[in-house]
Ligand SMILES: *[C@@H]1O[C@H](CO)[C@@H](O)[C@H](O)[C@H]1NC(C)=O
């Protein structure tokens with residue numbers, strides 16, 4: 001098994017590298033990786049430390065001069081190396097070296113304390129670095145210039161953050177000191193912070209560096225390791241996820257961001273948060289957001305605004321203007337007029353130099369046509385009159401002002417804009433003033449306290465309970481690089497994760513390090529489930545996005561009841577695990593009587609059309625599991641514990657083909673007011689039986705079901721005609737056809753081969769002229785994967801997400817090679833939980849016959 005992954009990746013890497021090859025334009029399914037770089041895990045044999053040193057020698061024998069050792073990992077948690085091969089085919093040899101446990105390519109993670117470093121000169125972060133300071137230690141593993149795959153790391157001892165600021169923001173959420181102009185305090189202000197910088201001034205980070213950072217933080221004896229970095233990955237076995245989980249298994253609390261891919265619906269979670277024992281964090285909307293305010297010379301409450309700047313870095317700052325009053329000018333009598341200054345202004349408008357011009361933005365989102373007036377046109381026309389400062393409002397949406405060299409502020413409330421225009425029109429000599437300090441106010445967020453829309457949905461593809469639980473992560477004000485303004489408002493699971501880390505530090509401080517390994521359970525069992533909305537009868541929100549609920553540190557520190565496990569993994573109906581034992585322990589001083597009950601959440605319909613996982617908004621229905629308790633009441637003396645058996649069965653009133661995601665809680669109420677909970681999650685359908693290659697979906701301008709073979713020589717705006725019947729194509733790079741397909745679910749393995757047109761294979765997915773073979777029971781189809789004779793392998797890829805994210809949105813597009821012989825495309829995608837060696841465990845599509853000729 002171990003060599004499989006390596007060999008497969010090599011095949012695709014070699015093909016992708018060929019320049020001039022039309023396939024280099026393909027939407028190559030898979031993660032962004034560092035070409036030729038691999039993480040090799042070596043067996044840890046006690047007393048045989050030499051293994052580590054033997055490996056390069058062995059590799060030297062097979063690939064002398066064609067590899068570089070990037071890193072060595074010598075830890076009880078992970079023993080291995082990161083190597084870079086100059087000849088990708090050498091990976092086959094790599095995998096055959098003795099004691100190699102696994103070989104995996106090195107993924108690149110996008111830029112997100114293991115983070116971008118920390119600007120420790122910030123007064124609220126202690127103002128210095130080293131023993132005695134808040135930022136007491138750490139390391140820079142990469143240096144400023146590092147770009148994964150392009151510029152190698154240049155490590156040093158100083159994890160200073162001067163370019164990105166992300167790590168400085170995260171550090172403030174964990175532990176900013178109180179007593180600052182923003183009136184904010186980190187979650188654990190007494191915690192000592194160590195910063196491990198893994199990201200340079202641009203770009204992301206290679207997985208090899210992330211593993212190094214995790215092992216280093218672990219070796220340095222950290223109690224809590226937090227990482228707000230991630231990339232979508234459906235299975236929990238990426239090397240960095242495995243290492244993170246092992247570090248957690250050793251008793252270090254590891255908190256990681258679940259990802260900001262809420263748009264992509266269920267089964268789109270992030271690595272390394274998907275690691276089994278990691279605490280994966282979801283984001284919950286902050287109750288309020290800090291806005292800056294302007295004051296006026298006429299009696300009126302301070303007016304909240306924010307800077308309009310495409311560089312989000314400035315979000316939350318006061319606009320950088322002198323603190324002297326600006327006279328206000330309005331151009332229309334009607335404050336709701338939405339086409340102000342869409343045409344050049346006439347001579348009736350005076351010189352506006354020195355004025356703040358207030359107007360409603362023109363840009364109307366639903367009717368985007370090229371000739372439409374946009375807020376940028378308004379600004380340019382007004383600027384021709386000398387104005388340099390603009391106050392913009394809109395009742396419908398938040399106007400987007402591009403990067404134009406003026407100062408613009410956006411009003412939080414439309415009523416304030418109307419008031420300003422009306423005051424001006426009354427003939428008042430209206431002025432506005434922008435204080436540069438101490439003018440921030442908190443404006444309530446109507447969606448405060450709900451799961452953030454952007455927060456990624458779990459579970460993992462093999463149905464681990466992810467995310468674990470949520471913490472505040474949107475509109476979070478925290479520290480920023482001093483030279484860039486010291487403070488910033490930012491949103492993301494990146495912000496929720498340090499909140500969780502700080503909370504873990506508080507828990508360890510209160511209860512001792514002995515509870516480390518139980519941190520996730522303690523927080524999950526004392527969390528508070530959130531509703532779908534603030535409507536009066538809203539259902540509890542699916543646990544696939546919120547996890548166990550919102551963290552409640554007070555509950556975690558004060559309940560006198562323990563419950564375990566805190567998560568019940570029901571799996572899917574093909575492997576349903578409904579019977580679980582729940583142990584309840586009374587840790588208080590008084591006898592407590594406990595009552596058990598069931599609280600279901602809304603059931604998310606993961607595959608509503610049965611032809612692909614739902615994207616946002618994911619449909620939700622009332623369809624609860626049935627729960628049978630062995631006892632619904634137990635009475636426990638102080639220190640006593642007992643087990644209760646629960647038997648959970650899938651709901652009957654659902655269509656299993658839609659893969660309903662069932663979730664909810666078993667509540668345990670104690671007679672002294674304690675409430676603890678056990679969260680459950682599963683799929684009330686068989687993921688194996690549901691499609692993996694989508695057979696009935698279309699994308700954008702393709703008005704037919706995919707998969708399809710689409711000729712290459714089509715313009716941007718014409719509808720591509722799919723191939724019907726056998727067809728020849730000319731050999732030119734612009735005329736070769738491509739295979740376009742959609743994955744209905746993430747797939748462990750996707751293989752694209754060329755086969756002889758005469759080869760007999762039974763397809764599970766219909767093509768234009770062939771029906772699916774419904775009469776063929778899946779179990780009886782085919783034999784072994786390798787039994788089908790192929791002419792050429794184009795791609796053999798592992799762990800493919802169901803959204804390609806390329807120009808065709810979710811669809812994958814693979815350009816076909818200029819082979820002269822006639823062939824058919826043989827596309828196989830491994831079904832969920834299928835065996836890669838068995839033909840029957842794949843969804844199969846066979847194309848029409850394709851021929852490539854020198855000229856037509
Ligand atoms: C700072 O926050 C605390 C707690 O929310 C509040 O009581 C206090 O009024 C705030 N102070 C300022 C200056 O905003």
Ligand SMILES: *[C@@H]1O[C@H](CO)[C@@H](O)[C@H](O)[C@H]1NC(C)=O
Pocket residue numbers: 338339342361362363364367373
């Ligand atoms: C003004 O709003 C109307 C709808 O009320 C819309 O049809 C029109 O396009 C908008 N005009 C501009 C310039 O945005």
Ligand SMILES: *[C@@H]1O[C@H](CO)[C@@H](O)[C@H](O)[C@H]1NC(C)=O
Pocket residue numbers: 427428429
């Ligand atoms: C507004 O300012 C102008 C010019 O400075 C002045 O003539 C006028 O009296 C002022 N009006 C009011 C209502 O203060």
Ligand SMILES: *[C@@H]1O[C@H](CO)[C@@H](O)[C@H](O)[C@H]1NC(C)=O
Pocket residue numbers: 285286287288289443444445446452474475491
């Ligand atoms: C931030 O808060 C504002 C106002 O309170 C709200 O409109 C906005 O949706 C929030 N943003 C996020 C990402 O939660």
Ligand SMILES: *[C@@H]1O[C@H](CO)[C@@H](O)[C@H](O)[C@H]1NC(C)=O
Pocket residue numbers: 462463464465569571572575833
């Ligand atoms: C669900 O069942 C499959 C098949 O037995 C197994 O591979 C997978 O690990 C299970 N998932 C969990 C979370 O236990």
